[in-house]
Amino acid sequence: MRRTPGEARRRLLDAALGLYARHGVGGTSLQMIADELGVTKAAVYHQFATKEEIAVAVLQPAVDALAAVADVAEAQPTRAGRRETAVTGVVGLIVANRERASVLSGDPAMAALIRAHPDLAVQARRLKAAIFGAAVDAPEARVAATVLAGGMATAGRDPSLADLTDDNLRVHLLTLARRLLRMRVPHH
Amino acid sequence: MRRTPGEARRRLLDAALGLYARHGVGGTSLQMIADELGVTKAAVYHQFATKEEIAVAVLQPAVDALAAVADVAEAQPTRAGRRETAVTGVVGLIVANRERASVLSGDPAMAALIRAHPDLAVQARRLKAAIFGAAVDAPEARVAATVLAGGMATAGRDPSLADLTDDNLRVHLLTLARRLLRMRVPHH
Numbered sequence: 001m002r003r004t005p006g007e008a009r010r011r012l013l014d015a016a017l018g019l020y021a022r023h024g025v026g027g028t029s030l031q032m033i034a035d036e037l038g039v040t041k042a043a044v045y046h047q048f049a050t051k052e053e054i055a056v057a058v059l060q061p062a063v064d065a066l067a068a069v070a071d072v073a074e075a076q077p078t079r080a081g082r083r084e085t086a087v088t089g090v091v092g093l094i095v096a097n098r099e100r101a102s103v104l105s106g107d108p109a110m111a112a113l114i115r116a117h118p119d120l121a122v123q124a125r126r127l128k129a130a131i132f133g134a135a136v137d138a139p140e141a142r143v144a145a146t147v148l149a150g151g152m153a154t155a156g157r158d159p160s161l162a163d164l165t166d167d168n169l170r171v172h173l174l175t176l177a178r179r180l181l182r183m184r185v186p187h188h
Numbered sequence: 189m190r191r192t193p194g195e196a197r198r199r200l201l202d203a204a205l206g207l208y209a210r211h212g213v214g215g216t217s218l219q220m221i222a223d224e225l226g227v228t229k230a231a232v233y234h235q236f237a238t239k240e241e242i243a244v245a246v247l248q249p250a251v252d253a254l255a256a257v258a259d260v261a262e263a264q265p266t267r268a269g270r271r272e273t274a275v276t277g278v279v280g281l282i283v284a285n286r287e288r289a290s291v292l293s294g295d296p297a298m299a300a301l302i303r304a305h306p307d308l309a310v311q312a313r314r315l316k317a318a319i320f321g322a323a324v325d326a327p328e329a330r331v332a333a334t335v336l337a338g339g340m341a342t343a344g345r346d347p348s349l350a351d352l353t354d355d356n357l358r359v360h361l362l363t364l365a366r367r368l369l370r371m372r373v374p375h376h
Contacts, residue, residue, distance in 0.1 A: 144364055
């Protein structure tokens with residue numbers, strides 16, 4: 001069976017994530033990724049020129065998913081709808097990426113890549129605007145956005161919450177986010 | 189003027205914190221601390237046997253302050269009083285330690301020391317019990333505690349909130365904490 005380029009890329013990024021968990025981003029070389037896959041270093045270079053490019057590519061699906069949530073939120077006709085879509089979307093992504101987040105959290109090289117990722121800042125800004133509307137730059141909105149994002153992300157990667165199911169964690173995070181933002185519980 | 193042992197210790201810890209900011213905890217040696225103070229390495233060894241002991245001592249005032257908040261909270265006669273004292277005390281400490289937190293956050297060696305600090309876990313547990321009472325081990329309380337602590341700590345070290353005054357940040361954090369915990373605003 002022939003492998004498509006997309007499959008090879010996915011296998012490489014999965015191997016990189018596994019090595020990051022054991023050795024950290026800074027401690028993972030292109031050679032180690034090649035060894036893990038049983039290929040030559042040249043084969044890895046064929047896809048990625050540097051190890052930084054691989055780490056950025058590991059982040060990219062999460063950034064793309066945030067962009068998709070922002071797209072849907074911005075398309076809602078009401079302020080309440082934009083806010084509800086953005087909050088439920090972000091909570092859903094955090095819960096769906098619990099394992100990845102616990103691997104990558106606390107890694108200084110990954111933290112630096114996240115800070116430097118230009119597209120991530122763009123998507124975060126869009127989501128904040130969807131949630132806070134015209135008040136997005138007021139101090140209370142800025143503090144609330146940081147508490148919300150920091151609190152939700154911490155819960156997503158907290159090993160002491162690993163015993164909760166995804167559904168259970170999602171319900172609790174949504175309840176807390178709604179309280180923080182004083183949102184009404186939507187009626188279906 | 190003679191220096192007391194307490195003064196010498198405080199100078200040493202201040203020097204260590206300054207070096208941590210520039211070189212990281214892992215990149216700061218006893219020799220570098222000695223050089224910064226203009227003393228011999230033996231003089232540093234006279235006070236601390238290892239560089240880990242210095243990093244733990246840098247953390248200790250914050251842990252002691254959390255213990256003091258827990259002491260006062262536990263002495264309150266009502267559940268609402270214990271909760272109010274614990275929440276306002278923790279928010280006050282976060283705001284008072286903004287600069288230190290922004291220096292130490294994201295440092296992997298400091299993160300490991302924080303995780304391994306036995307007394308910090310004890311004080312965190314006492315504060316959670318003061319805030320959540322008998323429900324402290326229920327999933328909703330555990331998730332709320334993580335979101336609260338992670339959200340407040342993130343805001344305390346967020347460079348994008350550095351333009352807010354301490355008083356301004358404190359007011360917003362207290363408002364958000366009360367919403368998250370569904371606390372009434374106290375009447376004075």
